[in-house]
Amino acid sequence: MLKKLDTLKVGETGRIKMVGGEGRLRRRLFDMGVTPGAEVKVKKLAPLGDPMELTIRGYELTLRKAEAHLVEVEVEGNE
Amino acid sequence: MNKHFALAGNPNSGKTTLFNSLTGATAHVGNWPGVTVDKREGTYKKLAEPIDIVDLPGIYSLSPYTSEEIVSRNYILDEKPDCVIDIVDATNLERNLYLTTQLLEIDVPVVVALNMSDVLRKRGTEIKIDELSKRLGVPVVAISALKGENLDELMVAAYQACEKKREGVSVIENKDLAHLIGDVKIAFEGKEVANPLFHAVKLVELDEIETEMHPDLLPMVEAFKKTFEDDTFGSDFEALIADARYAFISQHFHDLLPSAASAEKDEKGKEKAKTTTDKIDRVLTHRVFGLIIFAAIMFLIFHFTFSENFLFTFIRIENPGVINFFTGMASEDFAIIDEATEEILGYEMIGIPSPGVWLQSWFGWFTDSLIIGKLGEVMPEAWYTSLLLDGILGGLSAVMSFIPQILLLFLFIGILEDSGYMARIAFILDRAFRRFGLSGKAFIPMLTGFGCSVPAIMATRTLEDDREKKLTIRLMTCFSCGAKAPIWALLATVGALAGFQGDVFVFTIYLGGILAAVLYAIILKFFSKDTYVSPFVMELPEYHLPQFRNVMALLWEKLKHYVIKAGTIILACTIVIWFLSNFGWNFWAYNSFVDEEFDMQWSILGTLGQGFRFFYYPLGCLEGGWTYGEDGWKYAVSIITGLIAKEDVVATMAELGLVEGAIALNAAGVYSFAAYNLFTIPCFAAIGAAHGELKGKEFWLTLAWWFGMSYVASAVLYWAIELWILAWWGGLLLTLALLGCIVWFAIVVEKRNKAAALAAKAE
Structure with missing residues (x-):
């Protein structure tokens, strides 16, 4: 099922379907490897609940929930 | 002219370490993004001819997202290096090759330096170099920048590559898109633009710089866009091209990527490395303890460096x-x-002092008693003796004696930097910072500010948003730089005599600075209409043990910087101060050498200082009996010379005889003096750096802000504490009133933010 990346729980994995947003931010997300098709895992949240730490393309990336909200992921779920 | 090779690569790929190994330079390396903000040059001498090596800032892409990326892009395109050495982190091949695919589009010889391949080998995997080279179409050399392995081979390969011309190649395999790029490229060739392929790809991506520079070719792309429809991406060329690059990488290097090459073996190796970082992170970025640990680490550093009572024993x-x-x-x-x-x-x-204080007092004892004391015994009583001993050596030894403490402080900061903890601090603090219109990323220049405001102001270049950059520069003085440390160390000694803990004092200065920054950020945000907060997209590098060499390089750089400054600008200041404080306005008639009754208060400096003192009255530089006592003018003068360089504060205080137990400040005086020096204009060099980063009006507003806010903060602090001392209930009332104002203000700001958020949602 499709979910926004910021709603994923810690430990959940998904495959990126679509990257929203626009301009430089979107460009940056692409440059950092957040592109459709990439597999992403939510590793943890910062002490204050935001930003989130992700594992993507073999490295650790941190994004705010606001930015993660722009990313749609396909989660293999049984919900 | 020498041939010049450019080093390009992702942040944390070992680029600066390679630069240091190649050139023998000791550039400062840190394990977080954004250490090299501007390019640096050095020379490699082991080939037939000397080669200039240019270290470009670490970048993830050649799109103009930050000014570092623009610096690198412009350098490669405009300065036309003879060869680009692309450093690729073998442990993170996929993302690193993304930049490589862009570099390949430029008509420049490229050599790939596969760094950290030794780490991979240790993990039980190896990347097939020949295969990688064949598929990329450029030479690949496996190196270890850290151990200096294969560096000469790399340079030989680069040297051979630079002899031949190379034409850019694109990795984009989508037929229609490749066709469009081909057409645009031909158009660029028609315009005789260099690097037509690179420009063509960027134009198709609708890159900001490109669309501005070549609006005439834009219709071509737009027209094509209408006819184009991809199943997944529609006509989103930006996404298409990024995807094409990653597709190329995973398609062609799938078997070379460590994760797939020998999956099982590597899983273990990689797992092991990963879990080390994970294990550390489980503690350091823990939901509850993360912030507490951060505060504790900061406190321990100051305690270790500045405490007069290390073990809390009497x-x-x-x-x-x-x-x-x-x-x-x-x-x-x-x-x-x-x-x-x-x-x-x-x-x-008071107790056993911390290692920092212990070293400092020994260092001070060595210069004061041994050098100055012994010279004083043998030299005749004359003006030149006074100039040498009281002026030059007195001032310089006061500044120099803080070297051990500064080095110790930077040893800790260097360890934090090199280990990878700095990026975590940004991660931990981002949420808190965002409330004040800053991103956690702004904390990186701010942390640099604890070292020196000059590179810190320059590091604001890594911030994407101009408003955030401006704000960060303004707040920079809140982060106590290394040159201010001697002032705190000196005041800590005073504080110890006045009855409070030196390290606690220093900790409150650093912490108070951070809190003030937060408060100022709220105030500045209140007056700005803009509610935009720049995004936070950052890599968290893996932890590694701090490299002795990197930390030493940082210390060496600091030491050099400190000593050079002491030998030039501080030296000049001490001589000027010596002259002004030993001579009256009618120089030869009234000075300390002809007139036995000479009183420094009537020297040129004394009379000027009396004038300055009026200006600093509200800060406690008052006429006899008040906090600063009759020496008020001396403090005023120290403050003024501190505007040139903060080391001058201690040097001037030493020259005017304010150091050896002669300070009779109470808590109010100590804190107001400290606050003023903390918040005011950092130094001439920082003014220069700010001028470089800010334009016209913004620059002057920033100077005014530094000047004004230090004055206000210091005056408020002085009177608040003074009132506490005179009548505790008065102090309590004033403190409560001030806190009330802050809370009220925070509520107003919060309400406004909420309203803005609601308005944004309604849209």
């Missing part, structure tokens, strides 16, 4: 010789005297 030692060894500063001040018999019972120490 000791009494009968034998002064022992004290001397432990502290280097046993004196009558600490004698416990039996009032009836006037007999010295022993010496009470």
